[in-house]
Each structure stands twice: as C-alpha cells, then as structure tokens.
Amino acid sequence: MDTYALFWDEQAKAYAKGDTAGTSLAQYAAGEALSSTQDDLKDLHTKGIVTTGAPTHTTTVFSLEPGKKVPSAKLTDCLDSTNWKFIYRKSGKPVEMPQSRLIRYVTKINAEKWGKQWKIVDVTPEQRAC
Structure with missing residues (x-):
C-alpha cells in the first residue's frame, strides 16, 4: 500500500527534524498513528534526540474491506530499523540503545479510506522478530 510507504517517508522526515x-x-x-507519533516526537524533543536515515519495510496487505461504510485494510510489516539511527541533536552522538532491542520486527497496521485518501490510523509494533 503506497499510503503506508508515504506515511513512513513523512514520519522519517518528522523524526529527523524533531517535529511534524x-x-x-x-x-x-x-x-x-498520528497522535502517538506526535507524542513520541515531543518526548524525543525534550531529550534533544532526532534521527538520521530511515527504516525500510516489507509490507503485506493482510485483509482489505472496500465495501464497508469506511473502507479498511489491515497490513503486516517487517520493519527494519538498521539504518534508522537516534542521535543527540547538539552533539550528533548516537543514543545508546539496549542490546536486546529488536532491529527487525513485525508491525501490525490498520488503515482506513477517508474520502479518496487512505490514512494509517494505527501502527502496533510487536515484540517479535521477522
């Protein structure tokens, strides 16, 4: 789904500058999906953290219900954050991450079609590798 890729493109831009x-x-x-990103950005901003790079993903449409009053879709993604680095804005030094942090993990996504535009409404990372 193109909307999910565009969502991540714009989200990576927001995280890189610390603001939407x-x-x-x-x-x-x-x-x-929007409010949790905004909350996360506020938290990172107070810590002086931004990102470089962007995650990549392999997305599969799990189900599509175009006939509903609000058409919806469920997607599954293998999000790969290998090239998405968190750094301190002022120093450019990397943020130390836990050794147990998953770099590639499964994410469940819900999307809805609002008028002519698909919107990502919920993104749930799962604590399992892909």
Whole structure:
C-alpha cells in the first residue's frame, strides 16, 4: 500500500527534524498513528534526540474491506530499523540503545479510506522478530 510507504517517508522526515511541521504526515496518518507519533516526537524533543536515515519495510496487505461504510485494510510489516539511527541533536552522538532491542520486527497496521485518501490510523509494533 503506497499510503503506508508515504506515511513512513513523512514520519522519517518528522523524526529527523524533531517535529511534524513542514511534513505531510497528517495527509497519510490519523487517529492513534498520528497522535502517538506526535507524542513520541515531543518526548524525543525534550531529550534533544532526532534521527538520521530511515527504516525500510516489507509490507503485506493482510485483509482489505472496500465495501464497508469506511473502507479498511489491515497490513503486516517487517520493519527494519538498521539504518534508522537516534542521535543527540547538539552533539550528533548516537543514543545508546539496549542490546536486546529488536532491529527487525513485525508491525501490525490498520488503515482506513477517508474520502479518496487512505490514512494509517494505527501502527502496533510487536515484540517479535521477522
């Protein structure tokens, strides 16, 4: 689904600058997906953390229900954060991450079609490798 890839493109831009301003994230995200990103960005901002690079993903449409009043889709993704690094904005030094942190993990996604635009409404990372 193109919307999910665009959602991640815009999200990576927001994390790189520490803010959604100047991105098109709200065009591709709504509900919990948008609010959790905004909350996460606020938390990282207070810690002086931004990102470099971007995650990659391998996405599969799990189910599609175009006939509902609000068409919906469920996706599964193998998110790979190998090239997505968290750094301290001022020093550029990497943020130390836990050794047990999953680099490639399964993510469940819910999307809805609002008018002519698909929106990512929920993204749930799972604690299992892919």
